[in-house]
Amino acid sequence: MKHRDDKIARAAHIKARTEGTSNEISFSVLDAAKYAVDNKRQRFSFHEFVSNRAARRETSSDVSRETSEGLPSKASRIRRAQEGSRKQMREAKVARVSRKPSQHSAQHAAAKQKQLSTKRISLEEEVARRKARRRMGRIAALSTVAAMTMVFVAIGVWIWHVDVTEQQRYEAMLMDSIELVSQADDVILQIDGIVNDPFSDDSKKSKQSTLSEIPGCLDVLEQADVRAREASDGLKDPTVKDIANQTVISIAARQAMMQQASELLDASLQVDEAEQHCQDIWSVVLDADDVTHEASKLVEADDPAGSKEKTQQANRLFTDSLAQLKTFQAEHAEVDLSVATAYIEKRIEAAGYAIAADDALIDRNKEEALVQNDWYNEAETEAATLATKLPSDMDKLFHDAYSEQYSSLIKAYTAKRAEAGTSDAVIRDYLGAQGK
Secondary structure (H helix, E strand, C coil): HHHHHHHHHCCCCCCCCCCCCCCCHHHHHHHHHHHHHCCCCCCHHHHHHHHHHHHHHHHHHHHHHHHHHHHCCCCHHHHHHHHHHHHHHHHHHHHHHHCCCCCCHHHHHHHHHHHHHHHHHHHHHHHHHHHHHHHHHHHHHHHHHHHHHHHHHHHHHHHHHHHHHHHHHHHHHHHHHHHHHHHHHHHHHHHHHHHHCCCCHHHHHHHHHHHHHHHHHHHHHHHHHHHHHHHHHHHCCCCHHHHHHHHHHCCCHHHHHHHHHHHHHHHHHHHHHHHHHHHHHHHHHHHHHHHHHHHHHHHHCCCCCHHHHHHHHHHHHHHHHHHHHHHHHHEEEEEEEECHHHHHHHHHHHHHHHHHHHHHHHHCCHHHHHHHHHHHHHHHHHHHHHHHHCCCCCCHHHHHHHHCHHHHHHHHHHHHHHHHHHHHHHHHHHHHHCCC
């Protein structure tokens, strides 16, 4: 036991015979340090465990012997008292030794204290770090929200800018379309004049050139229509969108007018050609009539041979004009030339009677000459009656036929012109309000 105590003393750096000196270690100080390190944890003492266990066993055996043997003798009580005193001394010594902490325990306690202190510092640092992290998180969150807000605002501004720019582009496109329509109006005005009076001298002069400009004008209107429709689809302002729609309507009306005018102008040109051909044929009839008058003068001059020659010349002209007129009538069934045909045929009949009368005069057969002359006069009278039924102007036949044949197309053109005029009025009001 003493050897064990020495080992404990050496482990705790306790020197022998130092009680009361400066080398004596205060167990209370060491115990205080030990319990300050870990006041909740009880250190396990093997010596106390052994001593307590032996004491309980001896106490139990003594009680058993006293109970079994009866009252103890004085010698046995003295012995037990001495043994108990020695045991208490050993236990007290063991307890004191067990309470003497070794240097290793002190160092361990110091390390534990330092670890706890470090732990407390670490906890404070961890708390500070977490606070800083939460603060940085809040800052980062606020920054993210601010950044996202700025991004959304920037996106909104960009979208607004794109939308405004797009709307401006559509408005500019609409203005381009209206400008193209105005370029086509020069041709439209010419067409209006021709459709209203297709056979005036001015119309006849400009008809061919105007007709040649219609295809190019239709191309311009097609470009204007593409722009106006795209602008109408893209515009959001109801007022401007309505102007775009009115522009589309106006363009469509003009395109229809162009197509109708093209047909009308082409038909009027054909009428002009037919008029000229008919005039050429009728000029032959007039030439034959002049030759007939010359033959009549030769009869009065008692020159039946000369009269016969002139009458034959007139007859050839009448016959030629009749053949041409019948061919022309077959090509232009819309014009009724039956009166003119009957007139020429009657003049040819009269010329035959005149030639027969001239032959009778040459043969000095006055009776035959008088009979043939009467028939001639009768035929001339009938021809004169037919002449009163002829129009004063042969062109009027063609004008009336043209108006009757193309009346529905002329009405359709007029309706489209009115439709375009209504849309143009709306567009002009808008442009006037915009100062354009």
